[in-house]
Amino acid sequence: MYDESYLGGKEFLRVLNELIGDFDELLRYPQFYCIEKIKTIGSTFMAASGLNSKMREEQDDPNEHLYALMEFALAMQDVIDNFNRDLLEFNLILRVGYNFGDVTAAVIGNTKLYYDIWGDAVNIASRMDSTGVNGRIQVGEHCLSILEKRYAFQKRGSVYVKGKDNMDVYLLLRKNDECSV
Numbered sequence: 001m002y003d004e005s006y007l008g009g010k011e012f013l014r015v016l017n018e019l020i021g022d023f024d025e026l027l028r029y030p031q032f033y034c035i036e037k038i039k040t041i042g043s044t045f046m047a048a049s050g051l052n053s054k055m056r057e058e059q060d061d062p063n064e065h066l067y068a069l070m071e072f073a074l075a076m077q078d079v080i081d082n083f084n085r086d087l088l089e090f091n092l093i094l095r096v097g098y099n100f101g102d103v104t105a106a107v108i109g110n111t112k113l114y115y116d117i118w119g120d121a122v123n124i125a126s127r128m129d130s131t132g133v134n135g136r137i138q139v140g141e142h143c144l145s146i147l148e149k150r151y152a153f154q155k156r157g158s159v160y161v162k163g164k165d166n167m168d169v170y171l172l173l174r175k176n177d178e179c180s181v
């Protein structure tokens with residue numbers, strides 16, 4: 001990207017803040033109501049979808065929140081593309097790790113409350129990101145059973161995931177034709 005310590009880190013913070021602000025804005029769109037921003041970790045934006053079981057029950061398709069999360073990742077990519085187009089000196093790169101599964105969600109702490117999510121599914125999502133490919137969205141094989149209905153993937157191979165040994169992983173190629181508008 002560029003030097004994070006330039007101008008004592010101020011410039012990095014300004015750009016990151018603008019970018020995260022744009023990602024936050026996306027969450028106001030009705031199609032992303034099921035998505036929660038959990039937190040930012042360094043320059044990582046962590047979001048989860050379908051945490052509200054009542055909202056999930058009201059969906060036409062029980063997996064709609066999983067598709068919404070993939071759409072959110074694609075919308076984030078558009079934000080990055082626009083950013084790079086508008087500010088020619090930048091060439092920001094987004095790397096996305098995607099996963100789904102059961103999570104434990106809770107507010108933790110007594111006086112300093114903090115909402116977070118935990119579980120194997122969260123760890124794997126994090127690993128899909130950390131072992132991922134710049135500019136691409138990486139998912140584990142088990143995600144295909146649901147996502148392939150709307151998206152096409154290319155097999156990347158197998159990556160070592162701590163606690164899981166090797167996992168077969170796939171990179172998003174495109175949306176399936178019948179779903180593209």
Ligand SMILES: Nc1ncnc2c1ncn2[C@@H]1O[C@H](COP(=O)(O)OP(=O)(O)OP(=O)(O)O)[C@@H](O)[C@H]1O
Pocket residue numbers: 041116117118119122123124126127162163
């Ligand atoms: N709620 C969360 N918020 C932020 N990061 C998370 C969360 N849950 C899991 N992770 C991240 O997912 C990754 C995988 O977790 P895992 O339990 O497999 O390994 P770990 O022993 O914590 O690994 P590490 O050596 O990377 O700290 C970790 O880097 C962890 O920080």
